[in-house]
Amino acid sequence: MTPYAILEERARAVLPRPVFDYYAGGAGDEDTLAANARAWSAVRLRPRVLRDVSRVDTSTTVLGARIAAPVLVAPTAFHRLAHPSGELATAEGTAAAGSLLVLSTRSSTRIESVAAAAGPWWFQVYLLRDRGLTKEFVQRATAAGARALVLTGDTPYVGRKRRDRGSLAIPDEDFRANLERLTDVALAEQAANVTFDDIGWLHELSRLPVLVKGVLRGDDAARCLEAGAAGVVVSNHGGRQLDGAVATAEALPEVVEAIAGRGEVLVDGGVRSGRDVVRALALGARAVLLGRSVLWGLATEGAAGVQRVLTEVQEDTAHVMALAGASSVDEVTSDLVTLGAV
Numbered sequence: 079m080t081p082y083a084i085l086e087e088r089a090r091a092v093l094p095r096p097v098f099d100y101y102a103g104g105a106g107d108e109d110t111l112a113a114n115a116r117a118w119s120a121v122r123l124r125p126r127v128l129r130d131v132s133r134v135d136t137s138t139t140v141l142g143a144r145i146a147a148p149v150l151v152a153p154t155a156f157h158r159l160a161h162p163s164g165e166l167a168t169a170e171g172t173a174a175a176g177s178l179l180v181l182s183t184r185s186s187t188r189i190e191s192v193a194a195a196a197g198p199w200w201f202q203v204y205l206l207r208d209r210g211l212t213k214e215f216v217q218r219a220t221a222a223g224a225r226a227l228v229l230t231g232d233t234p235y236v237g238r239k240r241r242d243r244g245s246l247a248i249p250d251e252d253f254r255a256n257l258e259r260l261t262d263v264a265l266a267e268q269a270a271n272v273t274f275d276d277i278g279w280l281h282e283l284s285r286l287p288v289l290v291k292g293v294l295r296g297d298d299a300a301r302c303l304e305a306g307a308a309g310v311v312v313s314n315h316g317g318r319q320l321d322g323a324v325a326t327a328e329a330l331p332e333v334v335e336a337i338a339g340r341g342e343v344l345v346d347g348g349v350r351s352g353r354d355v356v357r358a359l360a361l362g363a364r365a366v367l368l369g370r371s372v373l374w375g376l377a378t379e380g381a382a383g384v385q386r387v388l389t390e391v392q393e394d395t396a397h398v399m400a401l402a403g404a405s406s407v408d409e410v411t412s413d414l415v416t417l418g419a420v
């Protein structure tokens with residue numbers, strides 16, 4: 079079993095079945111969910127020999143924030159379903175690992191409390207049907223110290239997941255952690271009329287850099303930049319939105335080419351090991367984000383589990399870099415990979 083599979087099994091053993099299914103599942107037939115991990119494996123490494131790798135430095139920056147390795151925590155909803163300390167534990171574990179947390183709009187803990195426990199963090203924005211409410215969220219996140227906004231662009235409606243047959247009830251206190259005063263819950267649903275213009279709106283509102291998450295095409299990436307984005311996150315939402323969508327390792331080169339160094343390109347989906355981190359960097363990503371791995375760490379051991387998952391991937395990244403002949407992230411360049419036989 080791979081380290082990821084072992085971790086997932088441990089989480090399965092401690093989580094209530096509906097929660098595990100909600101976390102693990104993908105949309106439709108889960109084709110894209112499976113394709114994400116497979117597509118990274120299909121990228122073959124071309125190691126360099128006889129390089130001095132007695133010291134390997136995995137540290138880097140994302141939008142100017144220094145992190146221990148190019149591995150961030152992806153925004154995921156409702157961490158209190160995984161652990162009673164919820165996003166507080168995630169924030170602590172992430173900071174302890176020298177990583178960066180992207181906090182979901184669907185946080186089950188108050189934004190201000192998470193901010194107090196966090197190292198550097200960004201806020202993931204779902205534009206909600208009530209724009210006033212969205213504005214309040216963004217202003218609160220900005221005041222609490224978020225260093226960037228991540229606008230999720232792939233969720234006009236929530237993808238249909240077969241495993242999660244509606245058996246999961248989100249406790250009201252978790253759903254309302256940041257929505258205490260809301261009377262009509264429908265107003266807090268994702269808006270389906272989000273457009274490129276909203277990138278500028280978010281930037282005006284917060285003065286923070288805005289990344290767009292869920293981009294899978296070069297033309298969209300270019301439009302995001304033209305609309306004022308600081309970069310994009312290549313993502314298919316971990317296979318949870320449009321099933322059949324292209325795997326992120328396959329979409330990444332096209333997006334990197336379209337961005338052409340004018341912004342930062344991050345990627346997530348099926349990143350499970352240091353090998354995958356190195357593959358993503360070689361294909362032009364600045365960093366990767368981990369979704370489910372972090373949830374499994376949180377479910378099994380709280381803050382310590384989150385820290386452990388991140389440090390294991392960081393250490394694995396250093397090991398893979400050494401064996402590939404790269405002593406710093408700058409040396410992880412496109413010549414290190416080839417698209418091998420699947």
Ligand SMILES: Cc1cc2nc3c(=O)[nH]c(=O)nc-3n(C[C@H](O)[C@H](O)[C@H](O)COP(=O)(O)O)c2cc1C
Pocket residue numbers: 100101102114152153154155182183184202230291313314315316317318346347348349367368369370371
């Ligand atoms: C349980 C779960 C909840 C998620 N919630 C959000 C969310 O609130 N906002 C968002 O932008 N993405 C969300 N995502 C997508 C992740 O940010 C990320 O794109 C994905 O999990 C990466 O794939 P991986 O799980 O294979 O690492 C969620 C993913 C999972 C598994």
Ligand SMILES: CC(C)CC(=O)C(=O)O
Pocket residue numbers: 155184233236315318
């Ligand atoms: C509340 C959901 C929209 C959170 C999410 O993005 C997901 O479960 O994939």
